[in-house]
Amino acid sequence: MKDVRLTTWSHSSYSDIWPMYFGQLKKCAPFLKQSIFVEKSTNKIPPECTEILNDENDAYYRRFLDSLEEVEEEYMIYMQEDFVLYNKVDVTDLQKIKDFLSDSPYSFVRLIKSGVEGGEKLSNDLNIFEIPNSCPYIFACNATIWKKKDFMKLYNFFRPVSILNTELYGSHACRNLNMKGCYVYNDEPKRGNLHYDSNVFPYMSSALHGGSYGKPARWLTSHYKNELNILFEEYNIDPTIRGTT
Secondary structure, three states: OOOEEEEEEOOHHHOOOHHHHHHHHHHHOOOOEEEEEEOOOOOOOOOOEEEEEOOOOOOHHHHHHHHHOOOOOOEEEEEEOOOOEOOOOOHHHHHHHHHHHHOOOOOEEEOOOEOOOOOOEEEOOOOEEEOOOOOOOOOOOOOEEEEHHHHHHHHHHHOOOOHHHHHHHHHHHHHHOOOOEEEEOOOOOEEOOOEEOOOOOOEOOOOEEOHHHOOOOEEOHHHHHHHHHHHHHHOOOOHHHHOEO
């Protein structure tokens, strides 16, 4: 995975989540190089993760693009601080997916099935499917391997002012650019209304809920109760501080 970097969008107000987030990354995917995009320097980032600062006074898309300019790798895995891994990631499987992407005309491979049904099966070995052009969530804020240049092209094109803005207009922007993507699905069970579990990248699609909508970000125990309860104990986290939903 030499030409892949895991990039985490976060904010210092979520630093209480970081011990769990980074601890699980170290335990479940230690082979991945990491960077975090954050608005100010702290002493809470582990040494294996590179801290890349952005200007909070700038628009969201500008902050993200400026941060990506400092990433040398050709491929990125889009992450947010509440995409918490709860099982090990197989480096061989992930490398095969990245190799598929590099040899294809597609811009990204989503590592989870979310907000999409159907689509042409592109790989029987890897269970990769094309996201149909009619899908309302061609673009989604999920763990996804991207060709970095295509991600930057997309953000430069529609210039989202917030994360919520990306999911409102990102799919329309993909259609305008004729930008296509895929997703991995191995018949995993559904989790919530739109997401399925992922065997290839077993993570919580959102360990917190509410922050993107301007509400308090609470632990999403209604979807990930068993996984979160184990990690609350392991990382000495009191869920009542943030609250649960």
